[in-house]
Amino acid sequence: MADLVINRDRLLERHRLMASFGDTGNGGVIRPALSDEETAARSAILDLARERGFICSVDPIGNLFIRRNGEQGNQAPLRIGSHLDSQIPGGNFDGVYGVIAAFEVLETLEDRAISTSVPVEVVIWNNEEGARFSPTTMGSGVHAGALPLDQALAARDTNGKRVDEELARSLEKLGQLFRIGLGTESSGYIEAHIEQGPVLEASNTPIGVVTGIQGIIQLQVTVSGEEAHAGTTPRSRRRDALFTALDLIADLRALTTDPDDEVRFTVGRLSVLPGAPNTVPSNVVFTIDLRHPSEKILETIHAQIIEVAATFRTSCHIDAVTTLASPPVCFDADIRSLIETSATSLHLKSAAIASGATHDAKFMGPLCPTGMIFIPCRDGISHNEKEWAEFEHMVAGADVLLRAVSKWASPDIAN
Ligand SMILES: [Zn+2]
Numbered sequence: 001m002a003d004l005v006i007n008r009d010r011l012l013e014r015h016r017l018m019a020s021f022g023d024t025g026n027g028g029v030i031r032p033a034l035s036d037e038e039t040a041a042r043s044a045i046l047d048l049a050r051e052r053g054f055i056c057s058v059d060p061i062g063n064l065f066i067r068r069n070g071e072q073g074n075q076a077p078l079r080i081g082s083h084l085d086s087q088i089p090g091g092n093f094d095g096v097y098g099v100i101a102a103f104e105v106l107e108t109l110e111d112r113a114i115s116t117s118v119p120v121e122v123v124i125w126n127n128e129e130g131a132r133f134s135p136t137t138m139g140s141g142v143h144a145g146a147l148p149l150d151q152a153l154a155a156r157d158t159n160g161k162r163v164d165e166e167l168a169r170s171l172e173k174l175g176q177l178f179r180i181g182l183g184t185e186s187s188g189y190i191e192a193h194i195e196q197g198p199v200l201e202a203s204n205t206p207i208g209v210v211t212g213i214q215g216i217i218q219l220q221v222t223v224s225g226e227e228a229h230a231g232t233t234p235r236s237r238r239r240d241a242l243f244t245a246l247d248l249i250a251d252l253r254a255l256t257t258d259p260d261d262e263v264r265f266t267v268g269r270l271s272v273l274p275g276a277p278n279t280v281p282s283n284v285v286f287t288i289d290l291r292h293p294s295e296k297i298l299e300t301i302h303a304q305i306i307e308v309a310a311t312f313r314t315s316c317h318i319d320a321v322t323t324l325a326s327p328p329v330c331f332d333a334d335i336r337s338l339i340e341t342s343a344t345s346l347h348l349k350s351a352a353i354a355s356g357a358t359h360d361a362k363f364m365g366p367l368c369p370t371g372m373i374f375i376p377c378r379d380g381i382s383h384n385e386k387e388w389a390e391f392e393h394m395v396a397g398a399d400v401l402l403r404a405v406s407k408w409a410s411p412d413i414a415n
Pocket of ligand 1: 083094095128193
């Protein structure tokens with residue numbers, strides 16, 4: 001077990017191969033879901049899988065599954081993987097790293113003839129980014145039954161192209177695939193991913209043991225006042241929707257400024273009407289995006305925001321509506337400790353970390369024991385062509401994944 005590590009040269013080769021699909025020439029890729037470029041990347045992995053005798057399947061929303069059989073053929077597989085689609089443009093690590101690390105684990109198990117009790121299956125989720133089709137994490141959401149299949153298949157991109165048509169076009173180029181149903185049982189799920197934040201890099205920690213995915217609440221706040229002449233209306237007569245909105249945002253900002261810097265509070269959109277330079281604004285609509293790993297704290301702050309909006313002293317009318325409430329997901333304690341002990345056995349420093357971004361693992365959490373491995377990325381930059389992870393960290397994450405999978409699924413391997 002001590003010498004059980006992945007093939008680093010092959011991992012690097014696979015990473016370069018994937019980077020060639022949708023290469024922008026600026027260090028990044030443009031590889032939206034079901035595009036020709038993403039289809040080519042998927043096809044390349046499937047070719048490699050077939051060469052090794054792995055079993056390749058697809059489900060009705062276009063998630064791909066690459067299986068290496070276990071000793072007991074009918075058992076639910078341990079699944080590992082991520083996504084190959086990118087932002088427009090995106091980097092060469094988000095998603096694709098988790099796929100090549102998972103595939104490398106499968107190949108290493110095969111090279112070493114390590115048998116596993118349950119099948120080990122690489123999953124390539126469809127449309128994780130949501131950059132082309134809405135919503136994000138579409139493939140895993142449909143797999144988990146959180147998003148209706150019909151609704152997902154009818155989603156259109158900005159050119160009016162539908163998911164079902166584009167999926168059919170893509171599948172034609174992927175060769176023979178077994179068809180499997182949605183929500184097929186998993187015995188576990190582990191996803192490797194770049195952190196997409198600055199924490200691991202800043203603390204010089206190669207492995208993040210992800211504790212869970214923070215919850216999100218979104219609100220839309222409408223402030224209604226009255227239009228008035230900018231030159232003739234004294235302050236006491238004004239019902240200025242923008243000044244009220246700005247004062248309210250300042251109060252909410254103070255409310256959400258916590259000493260530990262764990263609360264994420266964002267006002268990302270603000271519209272002002274009528275939008276004339278010489279008219280007092282009568283209507284302002286702004287959004288709030290609120291995130292926290294603890295459901296209890298998230299709910300408390302959510303209630304406080306509603307309360308502050310409802311009791312705010314103003315001559316305008318304020319209406320705050322909650323538009324999205326997605327609770328946090330807490331990952332399985334056994335998988336977390338499996339990842340941690342795997343890192344320790346490889347003499348790699350690890351630290352517990354909450355995920356700020358959402359991932360396909362969020363939908364797997366309620367279905368089976370689930371966990372994630374993070375590796376650092378430079379300056380925390382992601383969704384950007386400048387996205388970068390050190391090769392040593394990519395190897396470290398894949399080695400930890402291999403060891404965690406082996407300990408979980410191979411009866412012969414104890415430590
Ligand atoms: Zn991702």
